[in-house]
Amino acid sequence: MADRLRDYGLQSERLLWPTKGPSRFEEELGVEELEQALGITTLEKAVRWAQTKSMWPDTFGLACCAIEMMAIVGSRYDLARFGMEAFRSSPRQADLLIVSGRVSHKMAAPLRQIYDQMLEPKWVIAMGACASSGGMFNNYAVLQGVDRIVPVDIYVPFCPPRPEALMEGILRLHEAHLAGVPPAYERRQVAT
Amino acid sequence: MSDYAKIPGYVSAKEEHGETTVVVDPAHIREACTYARDDLGFNMLVDLVATDYLGWAGKGVSGYIGTASGRDLNLPMTQGLQALPDVKPTRFSISYHLLALRQGAPRLRLQCWLEDGDSVESVVPVWPSADWLEREQYDLMGIDFTGHPNLARLLLDDDWEGHPLRKDYPIGGEPVRFSPAE
Amino acid sequence: MSTTLQRVGRARRWPIVGDPIYEGSRIPSRVPTVMDVPPPLRETDDILQVNFGPNHPSTHGVLRLIVDLDGEEVVGLSAVVGYLHTGFEKNMEQKTWWKAITYPERIDYVGYQNNELVFVLAIEKLLAMEVPEKATWMRMLLCELNRIHSHLVFLGTSALELGAISMFWYCFRERETILDLFELVAGQRMHTRYFQTGGIAEDIPVGFFPEARKFVETMPKALDDYLTLLDRNKIWLERTQGVGLLSADDAIALGQSGPVLRASGVDWDLRRDQPYLAYDQVDFRVPVYTGGDVYDRYRVRMDEMAQSTRIVRQCLDRLERMEGEPWITDDRKVVLPPREELHTSMESLIHHFKIVTEGYRVPAGEVYVAIESPRGESGCYVVSDGGPRPWRVHFRPPSFHALQATATCSHGALIADLIAIVGSLDAVMGDTDR
């Protein structure tokens, strides 16, 4: 069922835009003022809120995008503001797999094994053109896009993406998860 | 130029773009390398490259050949060449780039020409840095180096068949929409 | 336990184990890049084989080391590479020369300006083309900035792995200022594609010189910060001195170059011994240390950062006097004519059309050009058949040879030292696997 984010009523609102009013999906999902006033919420929403506030990425640095991924942990583009500064190296403790760089066929099997060893709920960000679509390497050695072996939530374009671009991808992921969009392995039956 | 003539297995030498290339008979490559290292003082093997000259300047067309749903041999990729480049003796060439760590940084390229399926003696005993270089050329170009300590695939998976950098190996990947290769 | 009792403290002697198989070098094992387990240990079953695998935080990319451990001590090691093989050379044979210039940056993605430079220099050598002086000096300035950037990434990550976590944030603070300069010049932080055959793509933007001056003022102070943080740090000294020993003749035999070679006592730097661009008109010192261990490689790279800052300062002085000079050659066969010229002259329209559609042609021949990239000698062997597409391109990656020395360097190392050794070799996996 190739449904799109739009079917979940998620408009592409930008969280980074401070002067933006309440985003469209909150109005559409009918959040009553009473609930907001009293701050009562459903358990599921509270769990979602907790999950987005500390989504730990897995250090899966492959190529040039890994250097830019390291830059977002630096002091200028600090990712700790979103609770994500602990880059876990073992998939057991990671929630988010940022595939940063080109995936060669020899690396496909380890990538798939690490994805399987991550615990639910887990998300995948295909960072950069090479991870999203094979980029400029349309040849025998490179996997033409990570979504052939792993269900991907967010595709971040550019080569390599600026740290701001990656952070916007991460924030969109938080926004989508808060809005109730299930992770990719539930939406898309690609070898869950 | 003169003392290069004493390299065992010396065939010819040429000076181009400020670089000297000495063509050596593949059977004597190890003696030539040992001579170059001990007598001529080239103590570092900087690089070892194999090149495939299949379809070199055939029909006056330049560029990549590739078949099996890759590029078509007869479809010229470019207009004809103004000047046909000189014909190469055999299909494969192996170039050993040597460097002497002394004043003036003299460099030398020992080149030997092979047909497909020929094998050449490994120079790992002469320069240990040749170990991975030869494995990579075996892996990508299919050149067999006899006497190599453990000749196996280096960059590709062990169960990969074919040698990708050969000219008749298609580029692979996927046909891009709206492109002639589709 | 008995075998390790008589070890003489931390400073170990050179790894002379058994009679050297390769004359003139001390590489003991039959296969230079593999350290095989000594026979007596092989039968006992307390050898633990560990995968220092492709996804490991401290292997600087997707390097895989198969390590045989006797307790904590590394007794067997073999590196497996190829997890980032991207088929650059096959792809570049498909592209015209103009498009192919974009590829080399992604090979060594930390020292990307230098990689792009080596390919462009190879094309210019085949074309026997003269590059205007302004372009030469600007290329040199950017390559030196890139060297500082590359050494900062090395220092940040390898200190992070040895526990000096705060170094990461200090080094990436300076790295951001360098990336701002690249962005100011070329519009993109990394992979700037600013070098063109025959010069540089655009003229130097107006605000570049004051910004670069500011950087050149702050960099020495930042270097002092790093030194005060690390140089007398007991843990850092304890974990890096006497670890990962590589003797001079082993380094030459294994084809090392750059900081790894200079840290082993071999005074060799292509910028001084085989000058390219305008390195002969710039004075700088080449740091050489004879310790051959992780600490000396770190000190070579720190001194190189200081020297590169000096070179950048001299380039800035020179470039500021070259206002208004051409930044690219006017050889219309290779370089796109300027926009306004297309409206008037028919020839430049034809040249423009020819270059854009089929690409310029490079005369037949083969050439090997080598430069001093941050990791060592980065070479480019190009064969052209006179057409608009390269026939064969091969890059000589310094990290490829650096990884060949892991087995020789980690003789008698502990598992914790292995991280320091792999960090000090500063191998970039894109460079190794191409």
Add this chain to the structure above:
Amino acid sequence: MLSNWLPFLIYGLFALAIPASMIYLSFAVAQRPRARTRARVIPFESGVSKGQMKPQRFTVSFYLTAMLFIVFDIEIVFLYPLAVQLHALGWFGFVEFAFFILILVVAYVYIWRKGALDW
């Protein structure tokens, strides 16, 4: 008499409740994987693990290091009660403990010269 132990009881209950709730929540809120759970069982070996690691003997030096740690750690633990009562014990306590420390220093020097400390 029992009443002044009540705060400890409450404190103990809290100390028990917090970890218990965490463990319960991690089961209650967890999402069960439906397929491909074999990868969960095999150990994480940087992505290339073939299967269960065969059980292997560890060298004796791990055990030795553990023992040395325990010996010198307990020595420090004994310092705490001394520090609390040092004023009451006075010089007697100090000399007594100095003798205790001396014995352990002799053991330390022996181990150090024997080379058991470096790996």
